[in-house]
Amino acid sequence: MPKQILLVYNPTARSQTHAEEWLGHFVSELTKDGEYLVTLYPTTAETTAQHLVPLLKPPLDLVIAAGGDGTIRFALAALAQAKSDIPAALMPLGTGNVLARNLGIVAEKFFANPLENALDVITNGTPMRIDMGMMNGEYFAGMAGAGPLSDAFVFPARQLKTKFKMLAYATAMVNTMAERPIVFKITTGGRSFCVQASGVFVANVEDLGLGKTADSSLLQDGMLELHVLDPADFNDYVQIGFRFAGGHVDSNKPHYVLKVKEAVIEVVPRRGLRSAFQSIAQRVRRTLTKSSGGHRSDRVTAMIDGEEAGTTPMRITVIPGAVNVLVPKTTAATLEQAEEQLQI
Secondary structure: OOEEEEEEEOOOOOOOOOHHHHHHHHHHHHHOOOOEEEEEEEOOOOOOHHHHHHHOOOOEEEEEEEEOHHHHHHHHHHHHHOOOOOOEEEEEOOOOOHHHHHOOOOOOOOOOOOOOOHHHHHHHOEEEEEEEEEEOOEEEOOEEEEOHHHHHHHOOOHHHHHHHOOHHHHHHHHOOOOOOOEEEEEEEOOEEEEEEEOEEEEEOOOOOOOOOOOOHHHHHOOOEEEEEEOOOOHHHHHHHHHHHHOOOOOOOOOOEEEEEOEEEEEEEEEEOOOOHHHHHHHHHHHHHHOOOOOOOOOOOEEEEOOEEEEEOOEEEEEEEEEEEEEEOHHHHHHHHHHHHHHHO
16 A cells, blocks of 8 residues: 655745756656655645644655745644654755755755755655744744844845855845844843844754754754854854855854753843944945934844744744654664764
């Protein structure tokens, strides 16, 4: 009897990977020997994870999430809501493909073909339970964030992401140089502190493109990572840009990191102080665009997995072992070796 697959995809998404061609190829490969029966589930702007939940039951054997980080988050959120053991396979068709990179499905190199290993993982992968985060009632697989640097994940024009891929985000980061930092109040572990930052992120993954080699074990540790980024000069922005767009790795981390299980992130209604470099960038932008930038309020745009998700305050918590995901056998073997070493 063929295995039942539900393939979830966004038919309106424009991807540099020519999604329609890849979907046709994958469905043809999966069904050619009669081993799999594939049902397509196209999403719309009105589709929510709750719509998918009633379908996540036997005889369904596998869910394939085909798309960018947003589509993958949508499918995994439905599985988490359903508290389902049905595994999910990722068909990464987006620009960042953050979760797929951290699971070893997409190679850690700048021009990696995101679909090179996807079919093999679907047919031969090993199931692995991973954590998810939740922000204001919404699940996320990769990260949540706020601030000008977070806005760089949300607002690059789709045509730029299609044409320039990861460099579109680096370009968007350049536009944040003129933005005034924000004063955030962060509450976690029973204590509160205020920080000035251009970006605060709470991540479920190790590889934010911030100079760290992906470590899949962190997707199983029941913790999230709080990142506070406060670049002050051009070199700081260059480091962040290269680390995000190019995966450049060195030992100098231009940010503060704290392990957390939960956090509340609020905006303090106090103006942050621009550095000398940011002030110069602001004057240049004002000269070129006749604009001095937006008015600062006590709320800023919140982001989850590269998509706008309301505003601050952000109430974030980790959901340990939320979903089952297929990973390459090499990733599974590496995790098993790490567990064995811990037990020695």
